Amino acid sequence: MAVPFPEAEFEILIYMMLGAFIALTFASGLYIWKLRQVLVTASNQEKEEEGKDLRIDNIGLSRRAEEVLDSVMDDSKLQSDLPDEIDVSKATISNAVSELFERDLVIKKKKANTYLVEADFDEIRKQQR
DSSP states (O other): OOOSOTTOOHHHHHHHHHHHHHHHHHHHHHHHHHHHHHHHHHHHHHHHHHHHHOOOTTSOOOHHHHHHHHHHHHSOEEGGGHHHHHTOOHHHHHHHHHHHHHTTSEEEEEETTEEEEEEOHHHHHHHHO
16 A cells, blocks of 8 residues: 655644744734733732722821821832922931831831832721721
């Protein structure tokens, strides 16, 4: 019995397999990219909802400390940038950040000659109760 296609070469099969592999890699990459977009969108919505539930006006802070915490809850900021944003003096910001840090409502991380001030959402939730 004769082979149906004796002229079929091994090289052609290699190129076909390579093409199939490239197509499969592209399709899986596209799927992973779409899945990542969905997860990032869901994560951002969760963070927005989390921020809406937190109220800082009922935990006994000074007015300036509330303004600083409200500003920091949206996005972490350098302490040196806060006076321009809130339109108060550096000493007022320093006192407000110290008050927040003493009550563990913010986390201070040293950055060059200033601090990066981040809100501690878990502690804010605890003090809300």
